[in-house]
Amino acid sequence: MDDRRRYDRATAELEAPFAMLDLAALRANAADLVRRAGGKPIRVASKSVRSRAVLERVLAMDGFRGVMAFTLPEALWLAGHGFGDLLVAYPTADRHALAALAGDAEAARAIAVTVDSVAHLDFIEAAVSGVRSRAEIRICLDVDAGFVALGGRFRAGALRSPVREPGDAADLAAEIAKRPGLRLVGLLAYEAQIAGVGDAPPGSGGYARAVRFMQARSARELIVRRGRIVNAVRQYADLEFVNGGGTGSVELTVREKAVTEVGAGSGLFHPRLFDFYRRFTGHPAxxxxxxxxxxxxxxxxxxxxxxxxxxxxxxxxxxxxxxxxxxxxxxxxxxxxxxxxxxxxxxxxxxxxxxxxxxxxxxxxxxxxxxxxxxxxxxxxxxxxxxxxxxxxxxxx
CATH class of the missing domain: 2.40.37.20 (D-serine dehydratase-like domain)
Known part of the structure; x- marks a missing residue:
């Protein structure tokens, strides 16, 4: 039976529009991510799933550990439903959520919030200043993993953290260490120019070759720089995790000794933008x-x-x-x-x-x-x- 007839039969009693998830495809995609991760755990990116029940299903599978949340209110909500090991991968400016985190010792043990500047540290401290019996806030340092060439005239990668070099990261780690109530536990560096850009795009072969050239150069540069950054930061903190990668770069990112886990979420559903990679083939789920x-x-x-x-x-x-x-x-x-x-x-x-x-x-x-x-x-x-x-x-x- 072809997929269309199978889906029509399964959903015959439903009225469209509706959304569906093919569980066999989900499992196949999850198994392929685990294979590509080569034994390192995969932290599930919740922004790519956005269903608590599906997150629970994935985390019950071998090879997956922890959640990469996209907002602090989301992480607090998930923690309240029993989820642990939650990394909020984007800095927060939510004062109420930060105060709630500081006032909930159990949630504070489960959640790490991301920073990339002293201004973030100041904001967090101001937001929690009125909380009595304040719990320690777990901190993750976000590092720029973009690729820069031609003396800075060319850049590929998401515009995220201003922290790029080992010295930058060490300075911020030292600042965190000075502040009571804050503890640096992790490091995050997302190479969007590899993980989120397909190396087999449709259309011009010249563009595809340029993408592959850039990604190869970026991977070589990053394996050295990320390793040096991690070594520099470990002088000030006993890191629990170093997170990198995404669905499109899993098998490349896990080769780095400095990386202890990879983030992935889109590969579970395999949406259209992930059709254009040579390294893996997913199943639309x-x-x-x-x-x-x-x-x-x-x-x-x-x-x-x-x-x-x-x-x-x-x-x-x-x-x-x-x-x-x-x-x-x-x-x-x-x-x-x-x-x-x-x-x-x-x-x-x-x-x-x-x-x-x-x-x-x-x-x-x-x-x-x-x-x-x-x-x-x-x-x-x-x-x-x-x-x-x-x-x-x-x-x-």
Whole structure:
């Protein structure tokens, strides 16, 4: 039975639009991430999942340990539901959440917050200054892992931390060590230019070669610089973890002795943007289904909704992908619409009012910001329906 018929049978009693998760594909993707990690634990990036029930399923699998959260309120909420070993991977400016963390000894033992400047330390101390019986705040130092060349005229990688060199990191680690109530426990360095940029992009072969050249140079530079940074920081703190990488770089990042764990999340769902890597092939696991509501012409159908672009620089690559039935494409002058999306192609000839078209989101967890439930499919059966963060009334961003 092909995937489309299998999904139609499993979800026959559901009304579209809905979001679903193919559990066999999820397990296969998880197993491949673990294989690529070569024995080092994988910290699950919750922003790519955004369902507490799915996070629990993944963390129950061998090879996964801990959560990389995206906000402190999210981490506090997860800690309140029994999750431990939570790293908030982005600095927080939430005074109320910081005060709550400092006032909850159990949560404070489970959560580490990220900083990259003295200004962050000052902010944290001011936010918790009025808390009685204040718990120690666990700190993770975020380091810039971007690639810089041509004397600084070329840069690839996310614009994150200003801390780049071993001396920078050592100075900040020394400052943390001076401050009572703060303890440096971890280091984070995310190489977005490798982990989040496919080395087999569609289109120009010249661009693909340039990406591979940049990534090879970046990996060589980073293995030396990250190692030196870790050694410098260990002079001031007994680090519990050094986190690096992402779905697109797992097998490269774990080769570094300085790295003790890798972060990954998108690879579990394998959204469209992760089709363009040579090093691994995933299985589309998270999909959303939209109903056909019009037939404007013999090779055209219109589905309800669909305007779910992914974050990042605007462009075609951020649009969802009509996936099943294969062969459908967006109308060039409409794209994915807020309330309706026309789809063109020969495959439209066999679609009738009420039929489903299955889509893949360009990125992973943002799909769950659109739907309150994920329907879990095993083979051709719907085995469970679980809430997303949104379904539990939680919208952290």
């Amino acid at each position: 998270a999909l959303f289904a939209l109903p056909v509501v019009r037939r404007p012409g013999p090779d055209t159908v219109t589905v309800l909704g669909g305007g779910y672009p992914a974050s990042g620089a605007a462009g075609v690559s951020r649009l969802p992908q009509p996936y099943l039935p294969a062969g459908l494409r967006f109308a060039p002058d409409e794209g994915a619409g807020e309330v309706q999306t026309p789809l063109l192609g020969q495959a439209a000839q066999d679609l009738r009012i009420g039929d489903r078209v299955y889509f893949r989101h360009a990125k992973a967890g943002e799909l769950c910001e659109r739907f309150d439930v994920l329907h879990l499919v095993e083979g051709d059966r719907l085995v469970e329906s679980v809430p997303t963060y949104r379904g539990e009334g939680r919208t952290f961003l």
